[in-house]
Amino acid sequence: MVPNALGRPRLRAWVIAALALAVSTAGMVAVRSSLDKAHVALVFLLVVLGGSAFGGRVVGLVLAIGAFLLFDYLFLPPYGTVIVTNPLDWLVLVAFLLTSVVATQLLSRAQERAEVARRHAAEVERLAALGAEALNAARADEALRAIAEVIQSALALGCCEIYLRRGSAEDSSSPERVALERVAHAGDGCAEAAPEDDVSLAAWVGAHGLPAMVRVDGLTHVAPAQAVAQSVPASGAFWLVGGGVRTLLLPLRVRERTVGVLRAAGAPAIALRADQRQFLDALAYYAALGVERLRLTDEAAHAEALREADRLKNALLAAVSHDLRTPLTTIKALAGAIEEEGAHAGDARATSIEEEADRLGRMVGDLLDLSRLMGGALVLTPEVNAAEDLIGAVRQRVAGVLRGREIRVRDGSHAGAPPPLLLGRFDFVHALRALGNLVENALKYGAPGTPVDLDVARDGPMLVFSVADRGPGVPEAEQERIFEPFYRPPGVPADIGGSGLGLTIARGLAEAQGGDVRYESRPGGGSIFSLRLPAVDLVADNREEGSAR
Amino acid sequence: MPNRDTRAGPTADAGTRLSVLIIDDEAKIRAAVRDALLSDDVEMIDAESGATGLARAASRRPDLVLVDLGLPDMEGLDVVRALRRWSTAPIIVLTARHAEDEKVALLDAGADDYVTKPFSLAELRARVRAQLRRARMPRVPGGDAPVRVGGGDLEIDLARRAVTRRPTGEVIHLTPTEWSLLEVLVRHADRPVTHRQLYHAVWGNTFGDTAHYLRVYVAHLRRKLERDPYQPLFILTEPGVGYRLTLDAGTVERDGA
Numbered sequence: 001m002v003p004n005a006l007g008r009p010r011l012r013a014w015v016i017a018a019l020a021l022a023v024s025t026a027g028m029v030a031v032r033s034s035l036d037k038a039h040v041a042l043v044f045l046l047v048v049l050g051g052s053a054f055g056g057r058v059v060g061l062v063l064a065i066g067a068f069l070l071f072d073y074l075f076l077p078p079y080g081t082v083i084v085t086n087p088l089d090w091l092v093l094v095a096f097l098l099t100s101v102v103a104t105q106l107l108s109r110a111q112e113r114a115e116v117a118r119r120h121a122a123e124v125e126r127l128a129a130l131g132a133e134a135l136n137a138a139r140a141d142e143a144l145r146a147i148a149e150v151i152q153s154a155l156a157l158g159c160c161e162i163y164l165r166r167g168s169a170e171d172s173s174s175p176e177r178v179a180l181e182r183v184a185h186a187g188d189g190c191a192e193a194a195p196e197d198d199v200s201l202a203a204w205v206g207a208h209g210l211p212a213m214v215r216v217d218g219l220t221h222v223a224p225a226q227a228v229a230q231s232v233p234a235s236g237a238f239w240l241v242g243g244g245v246r247t248l249l250l251p252l253r254v255r256e257r258t259v260g261v262l263r264a265a266g267a268p269a270i271a272l273r274a275d276q277r278q279f280l281d282a283l284a285y286y287a288a289l290g291v292e293r294l295r296l297t298d299e300a301a302h303a304e305a306l307r308e309a310d311r312l313k314n315a316l317l318a319a320v321s322h323d324l325r326t327p328l329t330t331i332k333a334l335a336g337a338i339e340e341e342g343a344h345a346g347d348a349r350a351t352s353i354e355e356e357a358d359r360l361g362r363m364v365g366d367l368l369d370l371s372r373l374m375g376g377a378l379v380l381t382p383e384v385n386a387a388e389d390l391i392g393a394v395r396q397r398v399a400g401v402l403r404g405r406e407i408r409v410r411d412g413s414h415a416g417a418p419p420p421l422l423l424g425r426f427d428f429v430h431a432l433r434a435l436g437n438l439v440e441n442a443l444k445y446g447a448p449g450t451p452v453d454l455d456v457a458r459d460g461p462m463l464v465f466s467v468a469d470r471g472p473g474v475p476e477a478e479q480e481r482i483f484e485p486f487y488r489p490p491g492v493p494a495d496i497g498g499s500g501l502g503l504t505i506a507r508g509l510a511e512a513q514g515g516d517v518r519y520e521s522r523p524g525g526g527s528i529f530s531l532r533l534p535a536v537d538l539v540a541d542n543r544e545e546g547s548a549r
Numbered sequence: 550m551p552n553r554d555t556r557a558g559p560t561a562d563a564g565t566r567l568s569v570l571i572i573d574d575e576a577k578i579r580a581a582v583r584d585a586l587l588s589d590d591v592e593m594i595d596a597e598s599g600a601t602g603l604a605r606a607a608s609r610r611p612d613l614v615l616v617d618l619g620l621p622d623m624e625g626l627d628v629v630r631a632l633r634r635w636s637t638a639p640i641i642v643l644t645a646r647h648a649e650d651e652k653v654a655l656l657d658a659g660a661d662d663y664v665t666k667p668f669s670l671a672e673l674r675a676r677v678r679a680q681l682r683r684a685r686m687p688r689v690p691g692g693d694a695p696v697r698v699g700g701g702d703l704e705i706d707l708a709r710r711a712v713t714r715r716p717t718g719e720v721i722h723l724t725p726t727e728w729s730l731l732e733v734l735v736r737h738a739d740r741p742v743t744h745r746q747l748y749h750a751v752w753g754n755t756f757g758d759t760a761h762y763l764r765v766y767v768a769h770l771r772r773k774l775e776r777d778p779y780q781p782l783f784i785l786t787e788p789g790v791g792y793r794l795t796l797d798a799g800t801v802e803r804d805g806a
Contacts, residue, residue, distance in 0.1 A: 325645060326575055326619070329667040333581030336670040340585075354669070361667050381789075384761030386768045388778045393786045395779070409779040418772050419779070421765065429649050429789035538765065 013055030017063055020047050025070050032075065037089065040075045041096045045103070052104040053111070060104030068097045126150075127282050140294035144184035147287050151186070151264065155276055158189025158267030162252070162287050164260045164294060165206045178206040180261055183294055184287075189265050198247050202261045209251045209258035216244040216269050245270045250280070252288035260291035313375060317368060324364050332357040359498065366499040369433070370485060373508040380427045380513055384536055387411075387422035387456045387463055390431055394454075397436045398443065405443055406451040422456060424463040426513050426533040434509040434517065435465055437502040438529045442469035445489075446526070462515065463535040470526040479519050483507050506531065567681060570594040570611035572602030572628065573643065574621050582615065585670040586677060599623030603631050610638075613680055616660075617643045618651070626651075626658055633659035639680035639740075643668070649789030653743050656790065661740045679739040679795075696735060697797045698783040703774060705735055712774065726751065727770050730763075734784065734794035743791040767792060 024047050028040055044067035052060025072082055076089045084090050130147060137143035144162050152160040166179035180202055194202075201212050201220055212222040248270060252260035262284050264270060272280065335353035372378050391409055398407070411419050424431075442452040446469035453468040474482055474489070481487050486500040506529075507517040515533040522528045569586055573579050574597050583593040594609050596602035599620045606614060614632060618625035629640055639661040644652055652663050661683075662676050695706035703721075704713050710728060712721040723731065733750040734742060748763050771778040785793045 325666050326578070330575065330577040330581060332667045333578060333585070333670055337581055337584050340670065357667065384764055386764045388768060388771070389764065389786045391779045392781050393788050396785065409777075411779075421768050423761070423764070432788050536761075538761075 013051075013059055017047075017051040017055050017059050020050060021063060021066055021070070025074065029074055032079075035075070037075065037092050040071060041092060044071060044096065045100055048100040049103055049107060052107050056111075057104060057108035060108065061101065064097060064100035064104055067100065068093065071096060123279070127279075127286070130283065130286055140290055140297055141183055144287060144290040144294065145186065147283055147290060148184045148186035151262075151280065151283050151287075153186075154279060155264065155270070155272065156267070157187055157264050157270065159185065159187040159194075159263070159265040161185040161190060161194070161263040161265075162260060162291060163202060163206070163263065164291050165252075165258055178203045180206055183260075183291065187265075187267075189267055194263065194265070195247075198249070198263060198265070201247075202249050202263060205249045205251050206258055206261045209253055211251060212249045213245050214247040214249075216246045248280075250284045252284060252291050254288045254292040259288055259295060262287050310375075313371070314377065317371060317377075320364065320368065325361070328357050328361045328364070332361075363499040366501040366505060369505045370501050370508070373505065373512065378430070378509075378512050380430065382425050382427050382513055384423055384425055385428050385431070387424060387465070388419065390428065390435060390465070391454060391456065393428075393432050394435050394439055397432065398439050401440060401443060403443075405446070405449070407439065408451050408453050410453065410455045412455075412457055420458075421538070422458055422463055423536050423538060424533045425536045426515070430509040430513065431531075431533060434506040435467070435531050437506040438465075438467040438517070438531060440498075441502055441529065442467045442471070442527070445469060445471035447471060458535055459532070461535055462532045465531040465533075466528050467531070468522050468526060468528045470522075470524075473521050473525060473527050474519065476521075482519065483517070503529075566590055566592045567613070568592045568594055568609060568611040569613045569615065569677065570596060570602065570606055570609065571615040572596045572599060572620065573615070573617035574598060574619070575617070578617070581670065582673065585674055599625075599628045602628060606632060606636060606638075610636075612638055612684060613677060614638055614640045615643060615677075616640060618645065618648070626654055629655055629658045629660045637684075639684050641673075641676055641680060652741075652790050653745070656741055656743050657745065663741070683739050696738065698794065699775070699797070700782065701797060702776070702782075705731065707732055707735060721773055723770075723773065726766055727773070730766050731770060731774075734792060738794045738796045741787040741790050741793045745791075747791060 024043050028035060028043060048060055048063045048067055051063040069082075072084060072093055073080065076084050076086075076093065078085065084093065130150060137146070148160045148162055151157065161182055162184040163180040164183045166181055195214075197214050197218065197220060201214060201222075204222070205212050210222060212220060214220050246266055246269060248262075248264040250262040250264070251258045252262055264280070332354055335350045335357065338350040339354065395407055411422070413419050439452060439454065446452060450470035453466075455464075455466040455468070457464050457466075472489075478489070482489070483503050485504045487503070488500050503517070510517050510531055510533065513533065515531065518530045518532070520528045520530070567590055569591055571579055571582050571593065573582070576597070579595050579597070583595065587593050594605050594611055596605045599622050602614075602616070602620075605611075614636075616625055616628050616632075620628065625642060625644075629642065632638075632640060640659065642652075642655050642660045642663040643666055644655070644663045645666050655663065661680055664673050664676055695704045695709075697704055702715060704715055706712075712723060712731070713719065714721060729751045730747065733747055737746075744760065744763055748760060751766075752759070752762065767784065768778065771781055771784050775781045775784060783795050783797075785795060787793050
């Protein structure tokens with residue numbers, strides 16, 4: 001059995017020590033005549049050391065004095081008196097006392113050291129276990145609750161709370177913008193809401209990453225400025241601000257970032273010894289790790305939810321694009337077949353069916369394009385392309401909806417001269433769709449019989465395709481609204497347009513590749529839509545071409 | 550013309566009927582396509598899956614295969630690759646919009662053309678005719694007879710390496726690079742040729758920093774051959790895929806009849 005630390009030896013230790021002294025004394029008195037003083041001193045020394053080892057320092061010292069007195073009284077002549085006649089016997093007696101006391105002291109000091117080391121080891125073990133729990137617990141919030149409970153019980157606090165700091169990393173150092181969320185608590189004191197001082201100070205701690213405290217008298221203290229430089233959570237001068245501390249607020253920091261706040265409230269006041277401060281600092285770090293883990297888990301769950309939504313959206317898009325297209329293909333093919341069979345009355349109706357199927361197909365395509373644009377799912381392959389390629393492809397694309405209208409292309413070159421070779425870096429398919437939408441728009445809204453003018457020119461770093469019509473134009477107040485999804489000019493019948501997404505998509509596709517679409521009124525009536533795309537200069541022209549012409 | 554008797558359109562050879570295999574899992578689309586293509590000269594073979602399609606292709610040896618990309622059992626690309634191992638019959642793929650990369654991969658794998666859904670039957674029939682005509686040519690286009698393009702405006706004679714404007718007979722001079730580009734386009738006439746295929750055939754090395762040469766040379770070629778580079782009649786752009794040279798179906802058929 002080990003004496004309980006530095007505390008008092010138990011009664012049993014005293015009884016056993018007394019008995020050992022009594023028995024050894026009685027035994028030696030019985031054979032007193034044949035005993036030498038050295039034997040007595042040795043036996044008593046053994047009893048003292050045994051008692052000291054068994055019962056601790058106090059037992060050892062009391063035994064030493066008791067043995068000293070018994071030695072003098074019973075074993076040094078004249079027996080039965082405290083008087084010692086032989087001066088040499090005094091020397092023996094004093095030497096015995098000194099030896100016993102010193103030996104007792106040495107023995108207990110060694111024992112105390114061993115005890116401190118053992119307690120430290122136990123502490124370290126407990127902290128390591130907590131740390132492991134904070135990092136490995138199935139749920140971060142359970143680990144945090146365990147940490148809060150350990151802090152609360154070890155420091156006899158009224159309440160220990162751990163807050164998670166919400167919001168983006170370190171962008172705001174203003175306490176008003178710090179949102180703290182309580183993620184763990186322990187102690188009866190937590191039943192009541194924290195005082196207002198504590199709440200505002202906690203926000204300050206969360207914002208600045210420095211410790212703070214509230215005294216019993218209501219005064220608040222914050223950490224001195226040098227603690228900022230040291231970025232030590234809680235230490236030094238701050239702790240010396242003195243007793244009567246009601247609440248301690250410690251920032252929970254991980255990798256230079258404040259992830260949360262620990263609030264320790266006394267019942268009613270907090271008094272910490274040095275080792276308890278170290279303990280609190282260490283546990284605050286584990287709490288910080290736990291809070292960080294909670295935050296990361298939340299983030300991961302959020303990201304997972306986003307990914308899931310994304311996956312669902314893409315699956316939906318794919319399903320819509322394939323599953324809607326299949327019946328459309330069938331409708332169109334069958335309508336085409338009826339039309340071709342030339343059933344006299346069926347002709348016009350079959351044509352309408354085919355046209356409407358086309359329109360529906362375009363709308364589905366527009367909706368898909370828009371959702372791709374909005375969802376950032378647009379895949380761009382920018383390449384060097386020639387402006388004339390794009391214009392040629394646009395004309396091919398709108399050939400079916402021209403209805404006798406003309407598209408006049410102008411590139412600024414003089415009649416008869418070869419057109420300039422204008423190159424740009426853009427995704428051809430998306431650019432075709434953007435410019436095609438603008439041309440279709442001009443064909444749709446331009447007055448019947450009027451041509452659509454398509455001008456192409458280089459403007460600094462951009463290639464500009466301007467599509468001009470002689471339509472009604474757009475009133476100034478509406479000029480930005482026309483790019484909004486589902487915008488329809490007032491007074492235009494629903495069946496003239498498509499989905500109302502053409503301009504939105506054109507602008508979105510242009511912007512996605514570093515260009516844009518602009519509107520301006522056309523002098524003399526009508527509209528001009530300009531598609532601007534990044535231009536490139538021909539880097540390596542061909543050698544053979546110059547001489548060949 | 551030396552190839553007069555063998556090269557008529559699908560309407561010519563009365564003795565043998567041409568066969569077209571359609572592989573599509575949608576019965577209604579199969580039916581509509583069958584109705585549209587079926588004629589005295591063309592018989593139709595149906596298959597509702599990739600596996601059946603490949604089996605029917607092997608047993609019936611069709612003159613042309615239509616493959617839908619949304620087959621339940623196989624990727625369209627795999628169907629094309631499997632067919633190409635042993636068959637030279639033209640393959641037309643029925644594909645979806647927003648699938649330019651897929652189209653390029655299909656063409657590189659050996660498909661001859663594609664039709665984007667929803668397609669019109671007239672468009673499909675035109676593509677099928679063009680492919681059947683190509684397939685029945687004795688040699689590659691322009692090999693031993695000049696080809697006409699641009700509404701009979703131009704005559705391209707690969708054997709003599711000459712392009713003449715008709716009816717004036719004016720000879721148009723081309724640089725060697727322009728020639729090789731035109732030659733590849735003519736040899737693959739009436740089918741899309743991918744950027745990579747063209748680049749590889751003309752410049753030989755890998756598709757890299759100089760990929761834009763192709764755009765530039767096409768522009769040069771159009772300036773010399775087309776009346777209006779902004780409205781090409783025969784060197785057509787296949788958006789996101791490559792280029793296609795269209796032969797004058799009318800002229801060739803008239804010549805062959």
